[in-house]
Amino acid sequence: MALAVVRTRSALGIDAPTVDVETHLGGGLPSFSIVGMPDTALREARDRVRGALTTSGFEFPRRRITVNLAPADLPKDGARFDLAIALGILAASRQINPAALEGGVFSAELALSGALRPVSGTLPMAARCVREDEWLLVARENAQEAALAGGEVRQAGHLLDVCAHLAGVRALPRVGEPAHPSTEEATVPDLADVRGQHRARRALEIAAAGAHSLLMQGPPGSGKSMLAARLPGLLPPMSRQEAIEAAALQSVGEGAFNPTHWGQRPFRQPHHTASSRALTGGGESPAPGRFRWLTTAYCFWTNSRNFRGMLWRRCGNRWRPARSIFPGPMPVCASPPGFNWWPP
Numbered sequence: 001m002a003l004a005v006v007r008t009r010s011a012l013g014i015d016a017p018t019v020d021v022e023t024h025l026g027g028g029l030p031s032f033s034i035v036g037m038p039d040t041a042l043r044e045a046r047d048r049v050r051g052a053l054t055t056s057g058f059e060f061p062r063r064r065i066t067v068n069l070a071p072a073d074l075p076k077d078g079a080r081f082d083l084a085i086a087l088g089i090l091a092a093s094r095q096i097n098p099a100a101l102e103g104g105v106f107s108a109e110l111a112l113s114g115a116l117r118p119v120s121g122t123l124p125m126a127a128r129c130v131r132e133d134e135w136l137l138v139a140r141e142n143a144q145e146a147a148l149a150g151g152e153v154r155q156a157g158h159l160l161d162v163c164a165h166l167a168g169v170r171a172l173p174r175v176g177e178p179a180h181p182s183t184e185e186a187t188v189p190d191l192a193d194v195r196g197q198h199r200a201r202r203a204l205e206i207a208a209a210g211a212h213s214l215l216m217q218g219p220p221g222s223g224k225s226m227l228a229a230r231l232p233g234l235l236p237p238m239s240r241q242e243a244i245e246a247a248a249l250q251s252v253g254e255g256a257f258n259p260t261h262w263g264q265r266p267f268r269q270p271h272h273t274a275s276s277r278a279l280t281g282g283g284e285s286p287a288p289g290r291f292r293w294l295t296t297a298y299c300f301w302t303n304s305r306n307f308r309g310m311l312w313r314r315c316g317n318r319w320r321p322a323r324s325i326f327p328g329p330m331p332v333c334a335s336p337p338g339f340n341w342w343p344p
Contacts, residue, residue: 002024002025002092002093002094003022003023003024003025003092004022004023004087004088004089004091004092004098004101005020005021005022005023005088005098005101006020006021006023006084006085006087006088006091006101006106007019007020007021007084007101007104007105007106007134008021008080008081008083008084008105008106008107009080009105009107009125009128009129010074010076010077010080011077011078011080011120011121011124011125011252012074013252014124014245014248014249014252015124015128016121016124016125016127016128017074017128018128018132019036019069019070019071019074019076019081019084020069020070021067021068021069021081021084021085021088022067022068022069022070022088023065023066023067023068023085023088023089023091023092024065024066024067024068024092025061025063025064025065025089025092025093026063026064026066027063027064028063028064029064030062030063030064030065031064031065032046032050032065032067033046033065033066033067034046034067034069034085035066035067035068035069035072036067036068036069036070036071036072036074036076037069037072037073037074037075037076038069038076038077039075039076039077039078041077041078041079042069042076042077042078042079042081045079045081045082045085045110048079048082048109048110048111048112049082049085049086049089049110051112052082052086052110052111052112052113052114052159053086053089053090053114053159055112055113055114056114056158056159056160057160058090058095059093059095060089061089061092061093065089067085067088067089069081078109078119078120079109079110079117079119080107080108080109080119080120080121081107082108082109082110083106083107083108083109083110083116083137083159083162084106084107086110086159087101087106087162087163087166090163096163096166096167097166097167100166100167100168101166103134103135104134104135104136104137105125105129105134105135105136105137106136106137106162107119107122107125107136107137107138108137108138108139108142108156109139110159114158114159114160115157115158115159116138116139116140116156116157116158116159116162117139117141118138118139118141118142118256119138119139119142120251120252120256121251121252122138122142122145122146122251122256123145123146123148123149123244123247123248123251123257124248124251124252125146126145126146126147126148126149126151126153127149127244127248129149129151129152130149130150130151134151135151135152135153135154136151136152136153136154137153137154137155137156137162137165137172138153138154138155138156139155139156139157140155140156140157141256142155142256143155143175144175144178144259145247145251145256145257145259146175147175147176147177147178148177148178148244148247148257148259148262149244150177152174153174153175154172154173154174154175155172155173155175156172178259178262188232188233188264188265189226189229189230189233190230190233191204191205191227191230191233191234193230194223194226194227194230197223197227200216200223200227201227203216204227204230204231204234205234207231208231208234208235209234214231216228225269229267232264232265232266232267235265237263238263238264238265243262243263246265246266247261247262249266250266
Protein backbone atom coordinates (compact mmCIF):
# COMPACT_ATOMS: atom_id res chain seq x y z
CA MET A 1 0.00 0.00 0.00
CA ALA A 2 1.14 3.55 -0.76
CA LEU A 3 -0.01 6.93 0.53
CA ALA A 4 0.94 10.49 -0.42
CA VAL A 5 -0.29 13.89 0.76
CA VAL A 6 -0.19 17.05 -1.38
CA ARG A 7 -1.31 20.43 -0.10
CA THR A 8 -3.54 22.80 -2.03
CA ARG A 9 -6.21 25.37 -1.18
CA SER A 10 -9.92 25.64 -1.79
CA ALA A 11 -12.00 28.77 -2.38
CA LEU A 12 -14.47 29.93 0.26
CA GLY A 13 -15.54 33.48 -0.53
CA ILE A 14 -12.34 35.50 -0.41
CA ASP A 15 -10.69 33.00 1.91
CA ALA A 16 -8.58 30.03 0.82
CA PRO A 17 -8.74 27.26 3.43
CA THR A 18 -6.15 24.50 3.35
CA VAL A 19 -7.05 21.23 1.65
CA ASP A 20 -4.85 18.14 1.97
CA VAL A 21 -5.12 15.85 -1.06
CA GLU A 22 -4.53 12.36 0.34
CA THR A 23 -3.90 9.75 -2.34
CA HIS A 24 -3.98 6.06 -1.51
CA LEU A 25 -3.10 3.18 -3.83
CA GLY A 26 -4.62 -0.09 -2.63
CA GLY A 27 -5.23 -3.58 -3.86
CA GLY A 28 -8.30 -4.77 -5.72
CA LEU A 29 -9.81 -4.07 -9.10
CA PRO A 30 -8.53 -0.91 -10.80
CA SER A 31 -10.71 2.11 -9.93
CA PHE A 32 -10.40 5.84 -9.30
CA SER A 33 -12.62 7.59 -6.76
CA ILE A 34 -12.56 11.10 -5.28
CA VAL A 35 -14.18 11.71 -1.88
CA GLY A 36 -14.51 14.79 0.31
CA MET A 37 -17.58 16.64 -1.03
CA PRO A 38 -16.38 17.25 -4.63
CA ASP A 39 -18.64 18.96 -7.15
CA THR A 40 -19.22 17.79 -10.72
CA ALA A 41 -16.20 19.59 -12.18
CA LEU A 42 -13.97 18.10 -9.51
CA ARG A 43 -15.31 14.57 -10.00
CA GLU A 44 -14.46 14.92 -13.69
CA ALA A 45 -10.83 15.46 -12.66
CA ARG A 46 -10.44 11.68 -12.82
CA ASP A 47 -10.50 11.78 -16.62
CA ARG A 48 -8.39 14.94 -16.90
CA VAL A 49 -5.70 13.60 -14.58
CA ARG A 50 -5.60 10.19 -16.26
CA GLY A 51 -5.23 11.79 -19.68
CA ALA A 52 -2.59 14.27 -18.51
CA LEU A 53 -0.45 11.58 -16.87
CA THR A 54 -0.52 9.18 -19.81
CA THR A 55 0.16 11.83 -22.48
CA SER A 56 3.05 13.17 -20.37
CA GLY A 57 4.73 9.76 -20.40
CA PHE A 58 3.97 8.66 -16.83
CA GLU A 59 2.52 5.33 -15.85
CA PHE A 60 -1.04 5.48 -14.57
CA PRO A 61 -1.28 2.93 -11.73
CA ARG A 62 -3.66 0.05 -12.43
CA ARG A 63 -4.72 -0.12 -8.81
CA ARG A 64 -7.54 0.98 -6.57
CA ILE A 65 -6.95 4.76 -6.31
CA THR A 66 -8.72 6.72 -3.60
CA VAL A 67 -8.28 10.48 -3.36
CA ASN A 68 -9.54 12.08 -0.16
CA LEU A 69 -9.89 15.86 0.03
CA ALA A 70 -9.52 16.78 3.68
CA PRO A 71 -11.27 18.28 5.58
CA ALA A 72 -14.13 16.14 4.29
CA ASP A 73 -16.89 18.51 5.48
CA LEU A 74 -15.65 21.45 3.37
CA PRO A 75 -17.30 21.64 -0.08
CA LYS A 76 -14.79 21.71 -2.94
CA ASP A 77 -15.45 22.92 -6.44
CA GLY A 78 -13.68 23.63 -9.69
CA ALA A 79 -10.61 22.24 -11.40
CA ARG A 80 -8.06 23.90 -9.10
CA PHE A 81 -7.28 20.48 -7.53
CA ASP A 82 -6.19 18.76 -10.76
CA LEU A 83 -2.47 19.38 -10.34
CA ALA A 84 -2.44 18.32 -6.69
CA ILE A 85 -4.30 15.08 -7.51
CA ALA A 86 -1.88 14.26 -10.34
CA LEU A 87 1.16 14.89 -8.12
CA GLY A 88 -0.40 12.80 -5.36
CA ILE A 89 -0.77 9.82 -7.72
CA LEU A 90 2.81 10.22 -8.92
CA ALA A 91 4.12 10.47 -5.35
CA ALA A 92 2.06 7.51 -4.11
CA SER A 93 3.36 5.38 -6.99
CA ARG A 94 6.91 6.63 -6.28
CA GLN A 95 7.35 8.17 -9.73
CA ILE A 96 8.39 11.37 -7.95
CA ASN A 97 9.89 11.91 -4.50
CA PRO A 98 7.12 12.67 -1.94
CA ALA A 99 9.57 14.67 0.20
CA ALA A 100 9.89 17.26 -2.58
CA LEU A 101 6.24 18.23 -2.10
CA GLU A 102 6.70 19.43 1.48
CA GLY A 103 6.10 23.12 2.10
CA GLY A 104 4.47 23.67 -1.30
CA VAL A 105 0.93 24.46 -2.39
CA PHE A 106 -0.10 23.39 -5.89
CA SER A 107 -3.10 24.76 -7.77
CA ALA A 108 -3.85 24.54 -11.48
CA GLU A 109 -6.21 22.88 -13.92
CA LEU A 110 -4.77 20.17 -16.13
CA ALA A 111 -5.37 19.82 -19.84
CA LEU A 112 -5.37 16.37 -21.39
CA SER A 113 -2.01 17.25 -22.90
CA GLY A 114 -0.55 17.91 -19.44
CA ALA A 115 -0.54 21.70 -19.86
CA LEU A 116 -1.40 23.83 -16.84
CA ARG A 117 -4.43 26.13 -17.12
CA PRO A 118 -5.31 29.11 -14.89
CA VAL A 119 -7.91 29.04 -12.12
CA SER A 120 -9.80 31.76 -10.27
CA GLY A 121 -9.12 32.94 -6.71
CA THR A 122 -5.33 32.83 -7.00
CA LEU A 123 -4.64 35.99 -4.99
CA PRO A 124 -6.48 34.89 -1.80
CA MET A 125 -4.61 31.60 -2.07
CA ALA A 126 -1.26 33.39 -2.35
CA ALA A 127 -2.08 35.66 0.59
CA ARG A 128 -2.80 32.66 2.81
CA CYS A 129 0.45 31.02 1.68
CA VAL A 130 2.36 34.12 2.75
CA ARG A 131 0.78 34.06 6.20
CA GLU A 132 1.55 30.36 6.63
CA ASP A 133 5.07 30.50 5.15
CA GLU A 134 4.39 28.27 2.15
CA TRP A 135 5.48 28.52 -1.47
CA LEU A 136 2.91 28.41 -4.25
CA LEU A 137 3.03 26.86 -7.71
CA VAL A 138 0.50 28.03 -10.28
CA ALA A 139 0.00 28.23 -14.04
CA ARG A 140 1.81 30.97 -15.95
CA GLU A 141 -1.38 32.97 -16.46
CA ASN A 142 -1.91 33.22 -12.68
CA ALA A 143 1.69 33.99 -11.74
CA GLN A 144 1.59 37.81 -11.84
CA GLU A 145 -1.63 37.91 -9.85
CA ALA A 146 -0.27 35.55 -7.20
CA ALA A 147 2.97 37.53 -6.91
CA LEU A 148 1.03 40.59 -5.72
CA ALA A 149 0.80 38.96 -2.28
CA GLY A 150 4.58 39.16 -1.97
CA GLY A 151 5.40 35.51 -1.19
CA GLU A 152 7.35 32.84 -3.02
CA VAL A 153 5.51 32.02 -6.24
CA ARG A 154 6.67 29.71 -9.01
CA GLN A 155 5.08 29.28 -12.41
CA ALA A 156 4.93 26.36 -14.81
CA GLY A 157 3.37 25.67 -18.17
CA HIS A 158 3.30 21.86 -18.16
CA LEU A 159 3.14 18.94 -15.75
CA LEU A 160 6.56 17.78 -16.95
CA ASP A 161 8.05 21.13 -15.89
CA VAL A 162 6.60 20.70 -12.40
CA CYS A 163 8.01 17.18 -12.07
CA ALA A 164 11.42 18.30 -13.34
CA HIS A 165 11.45 21.02 -10.68
CA LEU A 166 10.50 18.57 -7.92
CA ALA A 167 13.20 16.16 -9.09
CA GLY A 168 15.82 18.93 -8.99
CA VAL A 169 16.53 18.63 -12.72
CA ARG A 170 15.32 22.05 -13.86
CA ALA A 171 14.21 24.67 -11.35
CA LEU A 172 11.11 26.68 -12.11
CA PRO A 173 11.57 30.45 -12.18
CA ARG A 174 10.50 32.39 -9.12
CA VAL A 175 8.05 35.16 -9.98
CA GLY A 176 8.93 38.61 -8.66
CA GLU A 177 6.34 41.04 -7.41
CA PRO A 178 5.11 43.11 -10.39
CA ALA A 179 5.68 46.83 -10.48
CA HIS A 180 2.59 48.69 -9.35
CA PRO A 181 1.35 51.59 -11.48
CA SER A 182 1.80 55.00 -9.93
CA THR A 183 -1.11 57.25 -9.05
CA GLU A 184 -0.35 59.38 -12.10
CA GLU A 185 -0.59 56.33 -14.38
CA ALA A 186 -3.97 55.24 -13.03
CA THR A 187 -6.81 55.83 -15.46
CA VAL A 188 -9.32 57.13 -12.92
CA PRO A 189 -11.95 59.69 -13.98
CA ASP A 190 -10.83 63.11 -12.80
CA LEU A 191 -13.15 65.67 -11.30
CA ALA A 192 -11.12 68.36 -13.11
CA ASP A 193 -12.71 67.21 -16.35
CA VAL A 194 -16.14 68.42 -15.20
CA ARG A 195 -17.13 71.90 -16.33
CA GLY A 196 -19.71 73.73 -14.29
CA GLN A 197 -21.62 71.84 -11.59
CA HIS A 198 -19.89 73.95 -8.93
CA ARG A 199 -22.26 73.05 -6.11
CA ALA A 200 -22.16 69.35 -6.90
CA ARG A 201 -18.37 69.39 -7.20
CA ARG A 202 -18.07 71.16 -3.88
CA ALA A 203 -20.39 68.59 -2.28
CA LEU A 204 -18.27 65.73 -3.65
CA GLU A 205 -15.10 67.27 -2.24
CA ILE A 206 -16.65 67.76 1.20
CA ALA A 207 -18.04 64.22 1.23
CA ALA A 208 -14.68 62.73 0.27
CA ALA A 209 -12.71 64.86 2.74
CA GLY A 210 -14.99 64.33 5.72
CA ALA A 211 -16.42 60.89 4.92
CA HIS A 212 -19.95 62.24 4.83
CA SER A 213 -23.00 60.80 3.13
CA LEU A 214 -24.10 62.47 -0.07
CA LEU A 215 -27.41 62.68 -1.92
CA MET A 216 -27.70 64.14 -5.42
CA GLN A 217 -31.03 64.67 -7.16
CA GLY A 218 -31.78 65.88 -10.64
CA PRO A 219 -33.38 64.99 -13.96
CA PRO A 220 -31.78 62.42 -16.30
CA GLY A 221 -28.74 63.82 -18.08
CA SER A 222 -27.91 66.38 -15.41
CA GLY A 223 -24.53 64.75 -14.64
CA LYS A 224 -25.20 62.59 -11.58
CA SER A 225 -23.50 59.50 -13.00
CA MET A 226 -20.59 61.52 -14.34
CA LEU A 227 -19.98 63.12 -10.94
CA ALA A 228 -20.45 59.88 -9.02
CA ALA A 229 -17.83 58.09 -11.12
CA ARG A 230 -15.28 60.72 -10.09
CA LEU A 231 -15.77 60.38 -6.35
CA PRO A 232 -13.22 57.52 -5.91
CA GLY A 233 -10.57 59.68 -7.57
CA LEU A 234 -10.85 62.19 -4.72
CA LEU A 235 -9.92 59.62 -2.08
CA PRO A 236 -6.40 58.97 -0.76
CA PRO A 237 -4.41 56.00 -2.10
CA MET A 238 -5.42 52.58 -0.84
CA SER A 239 -3.37 50.94 1.88
CA ARG A 240 -1.72 47.64 1.03
CA GLN A 241 -4.33 45.74 3.02
CA GLU A 242 -7.16 47.51 1.20
CA ALA A 243 -5.50 46.87 -2.16
CA ILE A 244 -5.11 43.15 -1.42
CA GLU A 245 -8.74 42.89 -0.31
CA ALA A 246 -10.02 44.66 -3.41
CA ALA A 247 -7.82 42.54 -5.69
CA ALA A 248 -8.92 39.35 -3.91
CA LEU A 249 -12.57 40.24 -4.48
CA GLN A 250 -11.95 40.73 -8.19
CA SER A 251 -9.96 37.49 -8.38
CA VAL A 252 -12.82 35.50 -6.84
CA GLY A 253 -15.82 37.38 -8.21
CA GLU A 254 -14.57 38.12 -11.73
CA GLY A 255 -12.28 35.16 -12.32
CA ALA A 256 -8.98 37.05 -12.39
CA PHE A 257 -7.33 40.31 -11.37
CA ASN A 258 -5.42 42.61 -13.70
CA PRO A 259 -2.22 43.73 -11.86
CA THR A 260 -2.35 47.09 -13.69
CA HIS A 261 -5.46 47.92 -11.61
CA TRP A 262 -3.57 47.48 -8.34
CA GLY A 263 -4.38 50.20 -5.80
CA GLN A 264 -7.33 51.61 -7.75
CA ARG A 265 -10.61 51.82 -5.88
CA PRO A 266 -13.19 49.80 -7.84
CA PHE A 267 -16.35 51.52 -9.02
CA ARG A 268 -19.42 49.40 -9.70
CA GLN A 269 -22.79 50.39 -11.16
CA PRO A 270 -25.36 47.59 -10.77
CA HIS A 271 -28.72 47.98 -12.49
CA HIS A 272 -31.90 48.08 -10.45
CA THR A 273 -33.02 44.84 -12.14
CA ALA A 274 -30.03 42.95 -10.67
CA SER A 275 -31.02 39.90 -8.64
CA SER A 276 -30.67 39.83 -4.88
CA ARG A 277 -27.94 37.20 -5.15
CA ALA A 278 -25.95 39.42 -7.51
CA LEU A 279 -26.15 42.21 -4.93
CA THR A 280 -25.62 40.33 -1.69
CA GLY A 281 -23.65 37.30 -2.93
CA GLY A 282 -24.08 33.68 -1.91
CA GLY A 283 -24.95 30.58 -3.87
CA GLU A 284 -23.88 26.96 -3.56
CA SER A 285 -20.29 28.10 -3.98
CA PRO A 286 -20.33 31.36 -1.98
CA ALA A 287 -19.31 34.29 -4.16
CA PRO A 288 -19.18 37.98 -3.21
CA GLY A 289 -21.99 40.22 -4.38
CA ARG A 290 -21.89 43.91 -5.18
CA PHE A 291 -22.43 44.81 -1.52
CA ARG A 292 -19.19 43.04 -0.63
CA TRP A 293 -17.32 45.53 -2.81
CA LEU A 294 -18.38 48.33 -0.49
CA THR A 295 -15.56 47.52 1.93
CA THR A 296 -13.00 48.92 -0.51
CA ALA A 297 -14.99 50.56 -3.30
CA TYR A 298 -17.88 52.74 -4.27
CA CYS A 299 -21.07 51.47 -5.81
CA PHE A 300 -23.41 53.60 -7.90
CA TRP A 301 -27.10 52.76 -7.63
CA THR A 302 -29.57 53.99 -10.21
CA ASN A 303 -33.30 54.18 -9.40
CA SER A 304 -32.91 53.52 -5.68
CA ARG A 305 -36.64 53.27 -5.05
CA ASN A 306 -36.74 50.20 -7.26
CA PHE A 307 -34.00 48.65 -5.10
CA ARG A 308 -35.56 49.58 -1.83
CA GLY A 309 -37.90 46.74 -0.77
CA MET A 310 -35.81 43.79 -1.86
CA LEU A 311 -32.57 45.50 -0.90
CA TRP A 312 -33.33 46.02 2.77
CA ARG A 313 -35.10 42.69 3.22
CA ARG A 314 -31.95 40.96 2.04
CA CYS A 315 -29.67 43.10 4.18
CA GLY A 316 -31.73 42.61 7.32
CA ASN A 317 -30.38 45.80 8.88
CA ARG A 318 -31.23 49.45 8.35
CA TRP A 319 -27.61 50.56 8.78
CA ARG A 320 -25.08 49.59 6.13
CA PRO A 321 -21.37 50.43 5.57
CA ALA A 322 -21.45 53.75 3.80
CA ARG A 323 -19.30 53.13 0.78
CA SER A 324 -21.91 53.55 -1.87
CA ILE A 325 -23.50 55.97 -4.22
CA PHE A 326 -27.20 55.40 -3.78
CA PRO A 327 -29.42 57.27 -6.24
CA GLY A 328 -33.17 57.55 -6.09
CA PRO A 329 -35.43 57.55 -9.11
CA MET A 330 -33.61 60.68 -9.96
CA PRO A 331 -31.40 61.12 -6.93
CA VAL A 332 -27.91 59.86 -6.33
CA CYS A 333 -26.49 59.27 -2.92
CA ALA A 334 -22.82 58.60 -2.20
CA SER A 335 -21.18 57.59 1.05
CA PRO A 336 -17.45 57.30 1.75
CA PRO A 337 -15.75 54.27 3.37
CA GLY A 338 -16.02 53.64 7.07
CA PHE A 339 -19.25 55.51 7.73
CA ASN A 340 -22.94 54.68 7.72
CA TRP A 341 -25.81 55.93 5.65
CA TRP A 342 -29.51 55.90 6.32
CA PRO A 343 -31.62 54.68 3.40
CA PRO A 344 -33.87 57.34 1.83
